Amino acid sequence: MLNKELISETYQPQEVEIKLYEFWEENGFFKPDPDPKKTPYCIVIPPPNVTGSLHMGHALNATLQDILIRWKRMLGYAALWVPGTDHAGIATQNVVERELLKEGLDRYQLGRTAFLQRVWNWKESCGGRIIDQLKRIGASCDWSRLRFTMDEGLSRAVKEVFLRLFEEGLIYRDLRLINWCPRCHTALSDLEVEHEEIEGKLYYIKYPLKDDPEQSITVATTRPETMLGDTAVAVNPEDKRYKNLIGKILILPLMNREIPLIADSAVDMEFGTGAVKVTPSHDFNDAEIAQRHNLPYLCVIDEEGKMTEEAGKYKGLDRYEARKRIIEDLAQLGLLEKIEKHKHAVGHCYRCKTVIEPFQTVQWYVKIKPLAEEAVRVVEEDKIRFIPEGWVNNYYAWMRDIKDWCISRQLWWGHRIPVWYCAKCKTEKGVEHGDLIEILFYKPFIFNGRQIWSGTYNELRRLGITKEDIEQTAKMIKIPKEISHFASRTEPRVCPKCGSEELIQDPDVLDTWFSSALWPFSTLGWPEETEDLKRFYPTSVLVTGFDIIFFWVARMIMMGIKFMKDVPFRDVYIHALVRDSKGQKMSKSKGNVIDPLVMIEKYGADAFRFTLAAFAAQGRDIKFSEDRVEGYRHFINKIWNAMKFIMSFAHLRTKEKVTLQELSLKNRWILSKLSETIEKTNQALHAYRFNDAANSVYQFLWHEFCDWYIELSKVVLYSESENKEETVNCLFYVFESVLKLLHPFMPYVTEYIWLNVLKKEQSIMISSYPSIESVTTDEEAIKKMDYIIEAISGVRSIRGELNISPSVNLEVFIKPISAEAEQVLNEGYQFILKLARAKTLKISKDIVRQKGSAVSVKKEFEIYIPVKEMINIDEEKKRLLKELQKTEADIKFLNKKLMNEDFIKNAPKEVVEKDREKYEELLVKSDKIKENLKVLEELSD
Numbered sequence: 001m002l003n004k005e006l007i008s009e010t011y012q013p014q015e016v017e018i019k020l021y022e023f024w025e026e027n028g029f030f031k032p033d034p035d036p037k038k039t040p041y042c043i044v045i046p047p048p049n050v051t052g053s054l055h056m057g058h059a060l061n062a063t064l065q066d067i068l069i070r071w072k073r074m075l076g077y078a079a080l081w082v083p084g085t086d087h088a089g090i091a092t093q094n095v096v097e098r099e100l101l102k103e104g105l106d107r108y109q110l111g112r113t114a115f116l117q118r119v120w121n122w123k124e125s126c127g128g129r130i131i132d133q134l135k136r137i138g139a140s141c142d143w144s145r146l147r148f149t150m151d152e153g154l155s156r157a158v159k160e161v162f163l164r165l166f167e168e169g170l171i172y173r174d175l176r177l178i179n180w181c182p183r184c185h186t187a188l189s190d191l192e193v194e195h196e197e198i199e200g201k202l203y204y205i206k207y208p209l210k211d212d213p214e215q216s217i218t219v220a221t222t223r224p225e226t227m228l229g230d231t232a233v234a235v236n237p238e239d240k241r242y243k244n245l246i247g248k249i250l251i252l253p254l255m256n257r258e259i260p261l262i263a264d265s266a267v268d269m270e271f272g273t274g275a276v277k278v279t280p281s282h283d284f285n286d287a288e289i290a291q292r293h294n295l296p297y298l299c300v301i302d303e304e305g306k307m308t309e310e311a312g313k314y315k316g317l318d319r320y321e322a323r324k325r326i327i328e329d330l331a332q333l334g335l336l337e338k339i340e341k342h343k344h345a346v347g348h349c350y351r352c353k354t355v356i357e358p359f360q361t362v363q364w365y366v367k368i369k370p371l372a373e374e375a376v377r378v379v380e381e382d383k384i385r386f387i388p389e390g391w392v393n394n395y396y397a398w399m400r401d402i403k404d405w406c407i408s409r410q411l412w413w414g415h416r417i418p419v420w421y422c423a424k425c426k427t428e429k430g431v432e433h434g435d436l437i438e439i440l441f442y443k444p445f446i447f448n449g450r451q452i453w454s455g456t457y458n459e460l461r462r463l464g465i466t467k468e469d470i471e472q473t474a475k476m477i478k479i480p481k482e483i484s485h486f487a488s489r490t491e492p493r494v495c496p497k498c499g500s501e502e503l504i505q506d507p508d509v510l511d512t513w514f515s516s517a518l519w520p521f522s523t524l525g526w527p528e529e530t531e532d533l534k535r536f537y538p539t540s541v542l543v544t545g546f547d548i549i550f551f552w553v554a555r556m557i558m559m560g561i562k563f564m565k566d567v568p569f570r571d572v573y574i575h576a577l578v579r580d581s582k583g584q585k586m587s588k589s590k591g592n593v594i595d596p597l598v599m600i601e602k603y604g605a606d607a608f609r610f611t612l613a614a615f616a617a618q619g620r621d622i623k624f625s626e627d628r629v630e631g632y633r634h635f636i637n638k639i640w641n642a643m644k645f646i647m648s649f650a651h652l653r654t655k656e657k658v659t660l661q662e663l664s665l666k667n668r669w670i671l672s673k674l675s676e677t678i679e680k681t682n683q684a685l686h687a688y689r690f691n692d693a694a695n696s697v698y699q700f701l702w703h704e705f706c707d708w709y710i711e712l713s714k715v716v717l718y719s720e721s722e723n724k725e726e727t728v729n730c731l732f733y734v735f736e737s738v739l740k741l742l743h744p745f746m747p748y749v750t751e752y753i754w755l756n757v758l759k760k761e762q763s764i765m766i767s768s769y770p771s772i773e774s775v776t777t778d779e780e781a782i783k784k785m786d787y788i789i790e791a792i793s794g795v796r797s798i799r800g801e802l803n804i805s806p807s808v809n810l811e812v813f814i815k816p817i818s819a820e821a822e823q824v825l826n827e828g829y830q831f832i833l834k835l836a837r838a839k840t841l842k843i844s845k846d847i848v849r850q851k852g853s854a855v856s857v858k859k860e861f862e863i864y865i866p867v868k869e870m871i872n873i874d875e876e877k878k879r880l881l882k883e884l885q886k887t888e889a890d891i892k893f894l895n896k897k898l899m900n901e902d903f904i905k906n907a908p909k910e911v912v913e914k915d916r917e918k919y920e921e922l923l924v925k926s927d928k929i930k931e932n933l934k935v936l937e938e939l940s941d
Contacts, residue, residue, distance in 0.1 A: 054133045074769035075771075094352060233275055526563070544572070803876060821860040
């Protein structure tokens, strides 16, 4: 017998996980097998932002990728999981700026160089924390290949892509309306704007006619502060109400400026009054109308969300304060007709949640349609699969209506745009701008005897430098889009046009997603022709969330095809959201955020990982709760207890592997069920059905192996049988096989048992994953054991339904219907007798039911158990009737509640759903009580 002191009573994950991870790393198990004959399998991690700690979404993403990479590694693939982190431009800059604010500083006081050093310091501390957290989850990444989106190699790749696109004319600079965040002071792409439904107001404002000021046209707007920049009022040409007024001149209220009434088919006749104000500088739709009608642009709101000089007396006011004043002034003039409540979608910055402003500015763009067309084609041709398949329609919808990608950001943290301007050259329009560049391009200059670190006008204004001051030094405030510029792979010494050394690099940085779009090939060494690139590109699968299909997935596909002439990955698995136990999205404001590290510290990484996998059903969000993690911690205890039982018979083991030939029924049955489980698990993982794979192993190990096979084995092992070795060999073989099946989901406990208890020479991680070829199925054994298990379950059901104590040994009579059933049941006689806790057991076709016997009817036999003398039938009836009365009262209450329309409409969705589930449970319980009462009635006869 094994010395029990060698095995602890329970498994303690906190004591083993960190040591095991260090063991894996030290032995290089995370690196792909260098054998060129092995099929490559590669995943590149969606790089987490260096802005803080990992959240539940990261934990799910990392767990699913790790399951795949461990599974493929064990199947014999050269499996590579490339780790990395993302610099996350605007997000990281915001975080560091908040840290500076605590010190009473801002980035302008530090200057660009010193500020960037602070960000790099943040990255080093935060990036290291993220990697430590990934390791705690058990992520088997090849850390020797760790990448960062601003490391030297990736920066070179970013520059090369920019230059090639620039040289092909696919990158250009243009002045146009863009989403602008007044808080972050940067442009945002359409994807970076989150639209939120809010309860706003619709203001009806009268615009008098020039020829007849007593007459007016009323327009409805949600943003009256922008009216100061109106350059027209538009109506639909089909709108009969305004047919005779089209072409008339209106007087813009408060500004007394003349503007035309124009006709444009884009105007919705049903909205408001059917007449709309046209403000080209502050509305995207209005800008399109302005282009069609050659209307001027007037900017009345600046980069900070304050009113400009063009706003007249409202200059300098915050946009919302201006709104308030404008409404007051319009009311005094009798030009405010009415105000209505109006729910509408308002765009917010996806990082700081500030309401964005459409703002006209010069930015860099990528001509995206030529790239998008190819990216659509490869998905149409099934060269890339989306799983679940439904997401492909979202992909198509966006890609087929794609707009040019604004790639410049007015930030300091990120990949600096590799474009230079010359202080000595002239613009194409001949405007001298050397002095302008000196100020605008973040270069120290002397002002009033002190050195100032330059910036845009609004940044300088914070230092007390007025617009008038700047105008004394520079001829213009904005850089014209025609300005002379050139791109370069290396930092140039002189201007290629005039030879001047007075060169200034563009101050803007590239959109974070520009570098992320190159991730599948830049991380493998591109633009160099590396061995990794040759071997592992295209990668095998991308595991990611639905929220970045457009931000990231689509752009990776476009860039992969463009620069590698092949797709970046074969499959895109879109996982669901992790919500709280009530189905609500986790957020700090709701106080329902669950920290993955807290779960791991409390229950261990295995229980946490298995919870995520077991509930990761395709197309369905995960309702996560701590109770679920605790439940799977009990599952680990079940595995541990099974191991202790098996190890107590280790001295009887005579062989490593067993086959179906010449085994007893129960052993052929468990090997056959193992074979089924192996097939189900592999098929489910191949189809990315992580929940089905996890639950297949769970059901087999807990129910078929522990609840049945181990109990059946005890009948043999605790008897005088001489054939114990066969059962012990089978126990070990099946248990070791199931440990390997479980390893991708629960790497730590499986490895600990494998190495420390079973004393295997090599890590379970590099053992062979069970395949369907390794075990065959005996259908006859499964059928026969079903009879025996049904018989035992039938006896147990009668005992449970009639509340008979487990300690009471029963007289059991089984009447088979067929000769086959009789033969099988007799073959399992000892198992039924022991596991059903029977005092006596008789199996015969000639059995007649005795009066006062409980009955369990099965397909191939009936079970009779005399129970009249064992229970007080009258007392049991009273107990059940009382329970039935309470259950039916609860059913009536819930039914009334669920039939109430007000409750269904107003109560939280999760409350209604919970009540419905409870109602269904009570109905089932009521039926069961009635069945048991019927049995008692029969016993009374």
